[in-house]
Amino acid sequence: MTDKQDNGPDQAAIEAVAGYLSKASRVAVLTGAGISKESGIPTFRDAQTGLWANFNPEELATPQGFMKDPPMVWQWYDYRRKLLMDAQPNPGHCALVDLENVVPKLTVITQNIDGLHQKAGSKDVVELHGSIISFFCFDKRHPAVDVPFELKEPPKCTVCGSMIRPGVVWFGEALPHEALERAIKECESSDVVLVVGTSGLVQPAASLPIMALRRNAKVVDVNPEATAISDLAHVFLKAPSGSVLPQVVSALQRLKAKTS
Numbered sequence: 001m002t003d004k005q006d007n008g009p010d011q012a013a014i015e016a017v018a019g020y021l022s023k024a025s026r027v028a029v030l031t032g033a034g035i036s037k038e039s040g041i042p043t044f045r046d047a048q049t050g051l052w053a054n055f056n057p058e059e060l061a062t063p064q065g066f067m068k069d070p071p072m073v074w075q076w077y078d079y080r081r082k083l084l085m086d087a088q089p090n091p092g093h094c095a096l097v098d099l100e101n102v103v104p105k106l107t108v109i110t111q112n113i114d115g116l117h118q119k120a121g122s123k124d125v126v127e128l129h130g131s132i133i134s135f136f137c138f139d140k141r142h143p144a145v146d147v148p149f150e151l152k153e154p155p156k157c158t159v160c161g162s163m164i165r166p167g168v169v170w171f172g173e174a175l176p177h178e179a180l181e182r183a184i185k186e187c188e189s190s191d192v193v194l195v196v197g198t199s200g201l202v203q204p205a206a207s208l209p210i211m212a213l214r215r216n217a218k219v220v221d222v223n224p225e226a227t228a229i230s231d232l233a234h235v236f237l238k239a240p241s242g243s244v245l246p247q248v249v250s251a252l253q254r255l256k257a258k259t260s
């Protein structure tokens with residue numbers, strides 16, 4: 001595709017994306033762990049710090065991993081949940097809130113479980129992989145509330161007695177039906193889809209940009225590293241989302257001011 005960038009975003013690429021957005025009536029944004037990196041949250045495939053350095057997160061984030069060692073998996077999520085409590089949205093999250101106020105309709109579809117889009121003020125957020133601050137029991141998914149920090153092992157469900165687990169989607173588990181349906185509908189009906197901070201490795205989320213391309217949406221990849229999506233995108237903004245998304249929003253605001 002003619003206007004893709006592979007040497008970092010120059011102003012022309014940013015203006016091109018602003019041009020797409022100025023004509024869009026519906027915009028979808030698919031985000032991954034990368035958008036939270038500048039809030040101090042390690043991405044999913046970063047070398048895990050501390051105790052987790054020797055474990056593959058894709059083994060920990062599974063029902064089998066949890067059943068094999070409930071205290072260890074529980075403590076891994078407790079460590080991540082604590083990290084998130086102090087985390088603040090960064091300029092990338094905030095730029096999406098600004099964008100929501102400039103385009104007619106914007107939906108954030110996130111693979112992240114950190115709640116930072118909602119903390120930033122995004123009004124329409126679809127959580128594909130659940131949330132680290134929600135809990136339900138392993139056997140029957142009875143909801144659990146007020147789960148304290150620092151527990152060494154999973155508490156038990158007060159209804160059925162099975163272990164409480166984080167309310168996230170583990171590998172090998174189906175995504176919440178309504179969230180996935182909504183994400184597909186938005187990606188198939190949006191004029192522009194921004195793909196921000198994802199390695200594009202995890203399915204079925206990674207197929208959403210392909211579905212958008214099939215419906216002739218303009219797809220923009222925002223990532224400091226090239227991914228499988230970068231090559232398919234109309235524009236590849238090779239930069240951290242916290243620095244380039246505010247530039248895109250400013251360029252759009254200038255464009256709107258000129259044409260109003």
Ligand code: BV8
Binds near residue numbers: 038
């Ligand atoms: C399912 C919650 C079926 C838990 C997560 C084909 C079709 C269907 C399934 C599969 C398939 N092939 C394989 C599968 C199975 C599997 C899968 O995709 N495996 C992969 C590894 C190959 N998929 C599943 O199991 C899914 N379930 O399909 O079920 C089914 C159907 C019916 C009945 C039963 C089953 C479930 C997947 C969900 C797993 N849960 N999270 C938790 O977090 O603990 S996924 C996890 O990875 C996170 O949510 C994370 O968001 C997600 C994706 O990773 P990324 O977000 O992309 O993060 P990553 O670290 O990889 O990349 C970060 C990027 O940011 C990098 O590119 C980096 O360059 C960039 N970056 C860095 N800094 C910045 C930046 N970008 C911008 N700015 C910066 N500053």
